[in-house]
Amino acid sequence: MNQTFTTSQKWKQFLIILLPILITQISLSAITFFDTNMSGHYSPQDLAGVAIGASLWVPIQTGLSGILMGITPIVSQLIGSGRKSDVRFNVIQALYFAVTIAIFILLVGSFIIGPVLEFMSLEDRVQSVAYYFLCAISFGVIPLFGYTVLRNFMDSLGQTRITMIITLISLPINILLNYLLIFGQLGFPRLGGVGAGVASACTYWIIFFISIVVVHRIHPFAEYGIFRKWHGPSIRKWKELLTIGIPIGFAIFFETSVFSAVTLLMSSFDTATIAAHQAALNFASTLYMIPLSISMALTILVGFEVGAKRLQDAKKYSIIGIGSAVTLSLLTAVVLIVFGKQVAGIYSTDPLVISLIQHFLVYAIFFQISDAVATPVQGSLRGYKDVSPAFIITFIAFWVIGLPVGFITATYTTLGPYGYWIGLIVGLGFGAFALLWRLVRIQRKYNQKLTSK
Incomplete structure (x- = not known):
């Protein structure tokens, strides 16, 4: 990354950082998309x-990956302040931490998956597929978290194009494995939905091994010698990672x-409604990759500028990022309005399921517009x-406001399952406003600190 002096230079650097992140996030999301589809x-x-x-x-994966995202602002600010020699130690500690988290989640998951699915009172076939899908994908937890750390390190250097290439390589592999294992092609076992879990776990191992080779051998990552010298675990550094990462992870x-x-x-509700809800949610999650990618780009750029004490530049990047997210959300809203039925048809050939998906997608429009404000603002704050x-605002928005409003609306009105989406829209709207207010405050606080020196 380089210092920028004009708005056009900032737009150029923003897009250079953003576009590979966006492609990477969409590709990672596409793994779940193709599993479901x-x-x-x-x-x-x-x-x-x-x-x-x-x-x-996904909530467990994204939440814990969010904790590991704590390494991004740490490395960005180290590079911005010229302390490149400290990067290797921080990355190694993050890898230790990632493996520890992965082992912990595997142990906990082995005890709770069965009871949770039993509680849901699903059809026998649906419950069986869900259980064995989770068992299969668990074999990819350790490499996925390890890749998350290495990816955050590479992105922190502004080299987001490299992680994009790694992910793009993995996507066709995942699709091919899905084809072979879900449908039992070319002599492979016909595993149905469980095969999607096996395919994803294999894909996570592939991208982890590729990222290790890249970090060890490819410029500019090799200059940091991440794997040339090992350090013992540092509780002090883990504490710093937790201090930054836990609020990020829990917010996500x-x-x-x-x-x-x-x-x-x-x-x-019946299986068709559950399937339609999840299909619409899956597509909304794919759209969420746009504001999420902008958020990640802002963490890198704002962190770099804050580390160099260029606060006005950091503020300008925030404005560019939030404005871009809102504009793109309005464009995707138009797409959903015009092509809602075609989008629904991607997920199913059942006319009833298609109709239900299309209805859910109407609510997804309003949800993703609020996300376009809330998510990039969080990225700026992380910088x-x-x-x-x-973390506190997100908890209040979704669990104190969104879920209760959704439950009341779904239970005591004729909206039924759509009431839950209304509650989430209300909660996220509150969160977007509160997070934006917090960003304005923190920018003023940093300016006052700088001018008082």
Whole structure:
């Protein structure tokens, strides 16, 4: 990354950082998308099973990956302040931490997956697919978290194009493995939705090994010698990673886990409604990759400028990022309005399921517009290492406001399952306003600090 002096230079650097992140995030999201989509073409029960399994896995994965994102502002500010020699130690500690988290989640998951699925009172086939899908994908947890750390390190250097290439290589491999294992092609076992879990786990191992080779051998990552000298675990550094990462991870977890809570609450509806809800949510999650990618780009750029004490430049990047997200959200809203039926048809050939998906997508429009404000603002705040308030705001927005409003609307009005989406829209709207207010405050605080020196 380089210092920029004009708005056009900032736009150029913003796009250079953003576009590869966006492609990477869409590709990573596409792994879950193709798991769900291809399982849906196997049977509605496999669609529902994989969708429910994914709805339980994704909040855990994104929340814990969010904790590991704490390394991004740390490395960005180290580079911005010229302390490149400290980078290797921080990355190694993050890798140790990633493996520890992965082992912990595997142990916990082995005890709770069965009881959670039993609680949902699903059809036997749906429950079986969800259970074995989660068992299969668990074999990829350790490499996925290890890749997350290495990816954040590479992105922190502004080399987002490299992680894009790694992910793009993995996507066709995942699709091919899905094809072979879901449908039993070319002599492979016909596993249905469970095969999607096996395929994803294999894909996670592939991208982890590729990223190790890249970090060890390719310029400019090789200059940091990440794997040339090993350090013992440092509790002090883990504490710093936790201090920054836990609020990030929990903020993401609160947002993603609320959808799992909604899925649990919706288990009383029929399989077609559950499948349609999860399909619409899967597509909305794919659209979410746009503001999420902008958020990640802002963390890198704002962190770099804050580390160099160029606060006005950091503020300008925030404006560019938030404005871009809102504009793109309005464009995707138009796409959903015009092509809603075609989008629904991607997920199923069942006319009833298609109709239900199309209805859910109407609510997704309003949800993703609010996301376009809230998510990039969080990315800017992370660049300032201001993470705890966002964690509190996100919890209130989704769990104190969104879920209760959704439950009341779904239970005591004729809207039924759509009431949950209304509650989430209300919660996210509150969160977007509160997070924006916090960003304005933290920018003023940093300016006052600088001028007082």
